[in-house]
Amino acid sequence: MAVSKSNVAVLAExxxxxxxxxxFWGDRxxxxxxxxxxxxxxxxxxxxxxxxxxxxxxxxxxxxxxSGWATDLEIWLAAGGIDALRKxxxxxxxxxxxxxxxxxxxxxxxxxxxxxxxxxxxxxxxGDDILPRLDYLLKNGEELTHFESGETISDNGAEMxxxxxxxxxxxxxxxxxxxxxxxxTGRVADASLLVGCMLHSAGWAYxxxxxxxxxxxxxxxxxxxxITNPLDILAQxxxxxxxxxxxxxxxxxxxxxxxEVPNLAALTLPIAEIxxxxxxxxxxxxxxxxxxxRKIVSEQLIYxxxxxxxxxxxxxxxxxxxITIEDESxxxxxxxxxxxxxxxxxxxxSAAIEGGWFASSSLLISGPNALARATACDLALRxxxxxxxxLEIYTEFIxxxxxxxxxxxxxxxxxxxxxxxxxxxxxxxPNRRNITDFTREVAPLVLTGPAGVGGYGARTKPRRQLQFWxxxxxxxxxxxxxxxxxxxxxxxxxxxxxxHFIRKRTRGFISRLQDELDEREWTRPIVKKLGWERNDSIAxxxxxxxxxxxx
Amino acid sequence: MSxxxxxxxxxxxxxxxGDKGDSFNIGLIAHKKKWLEILEVSVTPKLLxxxxxDSVTGLISVWSxxxxxxxxxxxxxxLGGGATxxxxxxxxxxxxxxxxxxxxxxxxxxxxxxxxxxxNNQSENQWDMSHII
Numbered sequence: 001m002a003v004s005k006s007n008v009a010v011l012a013e014x015x016x017x018x019x020x021x022x023x024f025w026g027d028r029x030x031x032x033x034x035x036x037x038x039x040x041x042x043x044x045x046x047x048x049x050x051x052x053x054x055x056x057x058x059x060x061x062x063x064x065x066x067s068g069w070a071t072d073l074e075i076w077l078a079a080g081g082i083d084a085l086r087k088x089x090x091x092x093x094x095x096x097x098x099x100x101x102x103x104x105x106x107x108x109x110x111x112x113x114x115x116x117x118x119x120x121x122x123x124x125x126x127g128d129d130i131l132p133r134l135d136y137l138l139k140n141g142e143e144l145t146h147f148e149s150g151e152t153i154s155d156n157g158a159e160m161x162x163x164x165x166x167x168x169x170x171x172x173x174x175x176x177x178x179x180x181x182x183x184x185t186g187r188v189a190d191a192s193l194l195v196g197c198m199l200h201s202a203g204w205a206y207x208x209x210x211x212x213x214x215x216x217x218x219x220x221x222x223x224x225x226x227i228t229n230p231l232d233i234l235a236q237x238x239x240x241x242x243x244x245x246x247x248x249x250x251x252x253x254x255x256x257x258x259x260e261v262p263n264l265a266a267l268t269l270p271i272a273e274i275x276x277x278x279x280x281x282x283x284x285x286x287x288x289x290x291x292x293x294r295k296i297v298s299e300q301l302i303y304x305x306x307x308x309x310x311x312x313x314x315x316x317x318x319x320x321x322x323i324t325i326e327d328e329s330x331x332x333x334x335x336x337x338x339x340x341x342x343x344x345x346x347x348x349x350s351a352a353i354e355g356g357w358f359a360s361s362s363l364l365i366s367g368p369n370a371l372a373r374a375t376a377c378d379l380a381l382r383x384x385x386x387x388x389x390x391l392e393i394y395t396e397f398i399x400x401x402x403x404x405x406x407x408x409x410x411x412x413x414x415x416x417x418x419x420x421x422x423x424x425x426x427x428x429x430p431n432r433r434n435i436t437d438f439t440r441e442v443a444p445l446v447l448t449g450p451a452g453v454g455g456y457g458a459r460t461k462p463r464r465q466l467q468f469w470x471x472x473x474x475x476x477x478x479x480x481x482x483x484x485x486x487x488x489x490x491x492x493x494x495x496x497x498x499x500h501f502i503r504k505r506t507r508g509f510i511s512r513l514q515d516e517l518d519e520r521e522w523t524r525p526i527v528k529k530l531g532w533e534r535n536d537s538i539a540x541x542x543x544x545x546x547x548x549x550x551x
Numbered sequence: 552m553s554x555x556x557x558x559x560x561x562x563x564x565x566x567x568x569g570d571k572g573d574s575f576n577i578g579l580i581a582h583k584k585k586w587l588e589i590l591e592v593s594v595t596p597k598l599l600x601x602x603x604x605d606s607v608t609g610l611i612s613v614w615s616x617x618x619x620x621x622x623x624x625x626x627x628x629x630l631g632g633g634a635t636x637x638x639x640x641x642x643x644x645x646x647x648x649x650x651x652x653x654x655x656x657x658x659x660x661x662x663x664x665x666x667x668x669x670x671n672n673q674s675e676n677q678w679d680m681s682h683i684i
Binding site for chain 1: 678683
């Protein structure tokens with residue numbers, strides 16, 4: 001049974017084991033429970049935030065002050081996850097708090113209360129959200145220039161919808177040092193989730209506390225005196241975090257040789273094993289499917305990176321060029337050779353401004369010369385909308401080579417003759433009305449286009465796009481906040497009706513997942529039991545499912 | 552007989568891609584580490600530019616990662632504005648890491664056979680698409 005190790009002597013003998021509970025908000029919700037049950041871990045980390053997830057969460061929070069966090073977390077905690085964390089003494093570190101770590105922590109405490117875990121300490125890490133201070137920051141020298149386009153906020157003039165700085169590992173390590181069991185953060189850099197655990201387990205955070213260093217100080221300075229290469233150690237930890245942050249993608253998911261992966265259906269999650277000498281091993285959960293080998297881990301090392309000489313995190317800049325990955329034994333690889341350089345002077349900020357209106361729609365086209373029919377459909381749609389100004393329509397002939405570059409596709413088009421084409425349009429406009437008009441012109445093509453057009457559905461609703469605004473901010477402008485909440489201090493704020501509804505639905509989902517977990521198969525014909533066959537509308541199905549939830 | 556032949560990239564490497572704003576990167580890992588020297592010479596920004604044409608509007612960079620026998624290619628301005636505003640179905644560029652494996656790359660026939668690279672699918676013509684159709 002794993003216990004939390006926070007002294008170096010223990011670390012020398014056996015590694016710290018850190019599991020990854022998934023790769024994003026929307027990944028398989030029960031997989032973390034399986035990993036907790038099958039394996040002994042010291043920590044579980046989950047990165048729930050893609051580049052723009054926070055903007056979506058910020059939007060939710062504006063509608064409802066108790067929302068804006070990764071609801072998947074509640075699903076698996078309620079489905080036996082919270083119990084497994086407690087029984088197996090596994091610390092959970094996740095950035096699923098998103099735009100509202102306080103409310104997320106309250107949910108976690110509710111879950112802890114339900115299993116009688118009254119002493120559970122939940123840390124809330126915030127300070128990443130710079131939106132409330134935006135005016136102040138802009139007046140005090142921060143330009144927040146878009147680092148791809150070079151545009152400044154004042155040039156653009158658009159309203160910022162969300163702006164979150166990437167915090168590093170320091171606050172996580174501080175929270176662990178003061179005894180947190182579960183750590184809920186806002187925007188913390190993906191790999192820093194793991195680095196925070198190691199700063200604690202390897203005794204660096206304790207040392208920093210002894211030296212009186214703040215959690216905003218460079219974590220490289222936290223290393224005990226006898227450590228001669230702290231930057232390289234930070235680099236190794238960071239790479240370990242990078243390798244497992246996308247969950248099953250390092251266990252055979254999204255792998256080029258996908259046909260070699262055993263039991264893809266039951267893919268397990270990865271575990272990083274970290275030794276005192278900073279060796280990193282990557283392995284996977286026991287049981288289930290998938291595999292870990294040199295080629296798979298190499299694919300993940302290179303995933304979503306830029307210049308391999310400078311993989312930048314708030315904690316360290318990693319030179320990846322000489323990292324080696326070798327197979328050690330079945331499902332175990334060893335990763336060595338990361339080189340660390342001092343932390344960057346600035347922190348990355350993911351921000352978003354409001355974009356235009358958007359909708360997409362598609363039709364299925366079949367018959368002889370399907371591609372020509374699809375082209376005729378597209379031309380007709382565009383002609384019918386030609387009077388509208390400021391409407392951009394993008395067409396994809398799926399099956400006609402859309403996953404090849406345009407010039408290659410054009411070379412091939414004379415000889416391509418697919419049996420069918422999925423004709424897909426996406427449209428954008430600053431004017432909502434234009435998008436509504438676009439969605440109204442799609443279904444009529446079934447009756448007013450060439451023969452062989454099908455697959456139309458309900459009109460899609462226009463939705464507002466968010467425009468990503470990546471930028472940098474100086475470190476001194478960002479300060480993290482660490483707060484420990486436990487049950488005696490729990491304040492449950494009344495949930496607004498809307499979020500209550502969402503939560504209720506989530507709980508319904510939990511009960512279904514719980515059944516799935518118990519039965520291990522999809523045996524429950526929910527709709528059948530309720531006699532749904534006699535109802536043919538989708539709306540009725542929704543109502544009946546809600547009733548099922550009430551029962 | 553020409554010294555240079557064109558083989559599908561899939562015979563030389565495997566890959567994975569993902570997005571960063573309006574850019575996407577493709578990591579290409581040589582099937583055998585010793586094939587990196589061929590991969591480095593074959594897959595250049597110029598070759599990628601020829602393959603992608605108008606589909607990529609910005610700068611293309613290629614870096615070597617000798618430790619794992621791989622190269623990393625960064626293609627800027629290829630996602631129609633990036634995940635949130637792109638009108639493309641695959642706005643995150645997830646497919647490019649597999650789609651590119653069909654690109655033909657130039658290899659030195661002698662060196663490739665010495666290092667054991669399969670030349671079964673070779674062609675004299677960069678734009679021979681018989682392996683795609």
